[in-house]
Amino acid sequence: MRFLVVGAGALGGYFGGRLLEAGEDVTFLLRPRRAAQLATTGLVIRSPRGDLALPSPPSVQAEQIGGPYDVVIVGCKAYDLADTMKSFAPAVGPDTAILPLLNGMRHLEELARRFGREHVLGGLGMISAVLDDAGAVRHLSDVHGLTYGELDGSRSPRMYALEAALAKARFDGVASDNILQDMWEKWVLIASAASMTCLMRATVGDIVRSGGTDIANGMVDECAAIARHNGFAPRAMAIERAREILTAADSMMTASMFKDIERGAPIEADHIVGDLLRRGEGGKTPSLLRVAYAHLKAYESRRARESRPAS
Incomplete structure (x- = not known):
């Protein structure tokens, strides 16, 4: 080939x-x-x-x-x-x-x-x-x-x-x-990781050690609920894996979107978090995910404003 x-x-x-x-x-x-x-x-x-x-x-x-x-x-x-x-x-x-x-x-x-x-x-x-x-x-x-x-x-x-x-x-x-199921399950993990590490501006381990385990689990719950609303309920193994990754107290993991924010680069806010929220319309209203998305859009707004040439 x-x-x-x-x-x-x-x-x-x-x-x-x-x-x-x-x-x-x-x-x-x-x-x-x-x-x-x-x-x-x-x-x-x-x-x-x-x-x-x-x-x-x-x-x-x-x-x-x-x-x-x-x-x-x-x-x-x-x-x-x-x-x-x-x-x-x-x-x-x-x-x-x-x-x-x-x-x-x-x-x-x-x-x-x-x-x-x-x-x-x-x-x-x-x-x-x-x-x-x-x-x-x-x-x-x-x-x-x-x-x-x-x-x-x-x-x-x-x-x-x-x-x-x-x-x-x-x-x-x-x-x-069953590639669409696989992709939805990864989306749940990636959106949860991006939302929590970007919102808290910290590694998974730092968030967990600060008492934020409920935030990690809440992100997974909200993202999984949207997947379920779209007919792709994450399998038990995928949920267990996501929780294990995102509640590890010794983890130095951050999402790539967090790294992009740290260096002042463009981010995939709409594709990874915003589109997930859009697909959840009509289901249970997420709260943590909406706060994380607003945070990402505020970063984009500030970045656009600061990149404009002075008049």
Whole structure:
């Protein structure tokens, strides 16, 4: 299979790099700055699961895409999706599968409107990774999973082909026959983690040690109630795992959105928290989640105001 991996940041760089390591036909779609950096340093991965250095990984820029690919892996931020779809559109042919690794659900609708639902797979990445100052991908834990599946749960020929390709890579590729359920359960975890760590501006452990266990559990309860309202009640194991992660007193975990706030960057407030609230309309009114969302929108408002040039 021919893979086009959109971007070589922490997510795309890790999974795309592992596929290249396994001998798959992988090309990265890069912006000029990242292309110039990789031309100099190569793609470097530092990981507890094994380091990797790939000099001059195959890459193209948007205007250089010559035709369709079999699979397009998309791992951009939600607020960049419109521009990202425009950049990889020439790579989408009649049989191309688009595998997005964004959080939430709204991106599935946007991709389907742009390219047709038949092109879109469900997917999620379970990995903690960042780019360091030198542009290397730093994998921060032992977890490196990529789950994927047809939106209707079917076992299509392209699913079998993907399964064969991903099985060779040094990460945990999992073909799912219930990918929407899997994505909703991750959304519950991610939205809970983002809401509590951004609202409290602290790690999970700091929040718990300060007496905030009820806040963590309340966030999980509210997010799970919205999933249930939409017909995707989280399974008991998923709820137990979310509570375990978000009430660990020794945890240094924060959501990536918290890290974005700390460095004054754009955030995915509407895609991860706002859209979840919208989908909960008509159900039990959440309170903690609404406060967290107002906090995130206030940050966006202040950031926009402070970035405006002085008159």
